[in-house]
Amino acid sequence: MTSVHFRTVTETPLVELSGVGVRIGSTQILRDVDLQITAGEVVGLFGANGAGKTTMLRLIATLIRPAQGQGTVLGADLSSAERYDVRRRIGMIGHVPGLYPELTLGENLRYSARVAGVPTERAGEALGAVGLAGAADRRAGASSHGMQRRTEFARELMIDRSLLLLDEPHSALDRDAVDLVEGLIERKAAEGGAVVVVSHDRDRINAIAHRSVELAGGTLT
Amino acid sequence: MTTGFWQQAKAVSGRDLLRERRRGDVLWITIPFGAIALLLVPLAVGTDAALLREIGPGMYWVIVMLFGVLVAVGKASSETLPQQDASLLLGLDPAAGFVGRSGAATLLLLIFEVVVGVVAVGLYDISIIGIPWLIFTLLTAAIGLALLGTLTGSIVNSTSAGTALVPLLVAPLSVPLLLGATQSYEGLRLGHSIVSWILLMVVVVLVVAIIGVLTARPLQET
Numbered sequence: 001m002t003s004v005h006f007r008t009v010t011e012t013p014l015v016e017l018s019g020v021g022v023r024i025g026s027t028q029i030l031r032d033v034d035l036q037i038t039a040g041e042v043v044g045l046f047g048a049n050g051a052g053k054t055t056m057l058r059l060i061a062t063l064i065r066p067a068q069g070q071g072t073v074l075g076a077d078l079s080s081a082e083r084y085d086v087r088r089r090i091g092m093i094g095h096v097p098g099l100y101p102e103l104t105l106g107e108n109l110r111y112s113a114r115v116a117g118v119p120t121e122r123a124g125e126a127l128g129a130v131g132l133a134g135a136a137d138r139r140a141g142a143s144s145h146g147m148q149r150r151t152e153f154a155r156e157l158m159i160d161r162s163l164l165l166l167d168e169p170h171s172a173l174d175r176d177a178v179d180l181v182e183g184l185i186e187r188k189a190a191e192g193g194a195v196v197v198v199s200h201d202r203d204r205i206n207a208i209a210h211r212s213v214e215l216a217g218g219t220l221t
Numbered sequence: 222m223t224t225g226f227w228q229q230a231k232a233v234s235g236r237d238l239l240r241e242r243r244r245g246d247v248l249w250i251t252i253p254f255g256a257i258a259l260l261l262v263p264l265a266v267g268t269d270a271a272l273l274r275e276i277g278p279g280m281y282w283v284i285v286m287l288f289g290v291l292v293a294v295g296k297a298s299s300e301t302l303p304q305q306d307a308s309l310l311l312g313l314d315p316a317a318g319f320v321g322r323s324g325a326a327t328l329l330l331l332i333f334e335v336v337v338g339v340v341a342v343g344l345y346d347i348s349i350i351g352i353p354w355l356i357f358t359l360l361t362a363a364i365g366l367a368l369l370g371t372l373t374g375s376i377v378n379s380t381s382a383g384t385a386l387v388p389l390l391v392a393p394l395s396v397p398l399l400l401g402a403t404q405s406y407e408g409l410r411l412g413h414s415i416v417s418w419i420l421l422m423v424v425v426v427l428v429v430a431i432i433g434v435l436t437a438r439p440l441q442e443t
Binding site (some may be wrong): 062065084087090091092094096097098099100102103111112114115116117119122139147152155159192 | 233239305
């Protein structure tokens with residue numbers, strides 16, 4: 001296994017989960033999850049379909065509360081209202097794009113900028129940085145999956161995030177975009193943030209991650 | 222850098238209006254259907270001009286209530302989970318999202334009320350009286366329906382019961398709005414005081430607005 005370490009990992013914990021369980025409806029999705037992610041770390045997350053990887057990302061993103069156990073993300077308790085205050089520092093790119101298909105790629109980013117409170121001029125710069133400067137006026141719904149993903153990466157460049165959660169970040173991307181994504185991961189880790197990458201491509205993730213964990217039946221192994 | 226509540230609400234409102242402008246759901250689907258519904262009534266009850274003039278305002282408000290709530294519910298539940306997640310991770314205050322979505326729905330409902338109102342005046346020969354109060358009533362009804370529909374949409378999104386809950390949630394709070402609107406027009410026509418009916422509508426608007434803002438965050442979490 002090859003492994004590229006972008007920087008020396010520090011011991012500041014950005015994510016700490018202890019005995020965490022997540023239940024959705026009557027189904028226990030995650031159980032007894034213990035995980036610590038420190039600043040500067042890139043963690044690969046593997047698992048079969050239905051193992052709970054997406055739920056794990058949404059848990060770390062503070063979008064769902066644990067039903068059992070305790071957890072903190074960026075210092076905020078996952079079971080308390082503190083978690084609302086740290087959300088803006090967490091970026092997540094799921095395998096289904098979260099763009100509005102009726103809006104152009106530029107409009108999607110400007111909306112994101114307005115909500116996040118960053119200057120809207122950054123939207124154009126960010127689109128340029130992902131190679132989409134000429135596609136700002138194209139509707140998201142009429143853009144390829146790869147272009148939508150690039151736009152989501154542009155959003156993460158535009159907003160200062162401490163924690164990046166990426167679900168299959170390499171899918172639908174051409175080689176240039178893959179380089180761009182790996183550059184973003186490298187930069188985030190180098191800046192003292194942390195990145196969690198979900199993927200089925202173990203070789204690719206093992207090459208960029210400091211370590212990997214595996215979910216099986218809702219439990220980390 | 223942080224962003225304010227009203228800036229976020231304005232961003233959400235602008236987003237929803239832009240989406241509507243591109244999709245045209247209200248302009249090309251809801252408004253024509255509202256007009257057709259008004260057209261069907263004379264076909265059912267006959268063309269007695271006096272009868273149509275009598276029932277016209279009531280029919281207009283029934284159509285506005287039914288279609289209005291559907292518009293607002295539709296707008297509030299049109300976001301996918303990845304879209305909602307992305308907005309929350311931008312730091313969107315769910316209460317600002319509620320206010321923004323309600324604001325966009327209010328503007329769409331005002332357009333609906335005006336266009337369908339013109340059709341109603343033409344078909345039913347309704348007299349336009351007490352214009353300042355009429356405008357106030359139209360505005361209050363639009364705000365109330367927008368808030369009610371947005372709140373209902375949020376509840377529908379957060380429960381597994383889905384749209385089956387809509388009539389149960391909407392009926393109790395839309396009835397006072399319907400009563401207030403129809404009785405205000407009737408009061409204006411007969412020269413009676415309409416203050417109590419206007420107050421009823423304003424109270425409903427305030428109650429739904431407070432419930433919507435206070436429950437925005439818990440509903441987003443479930």
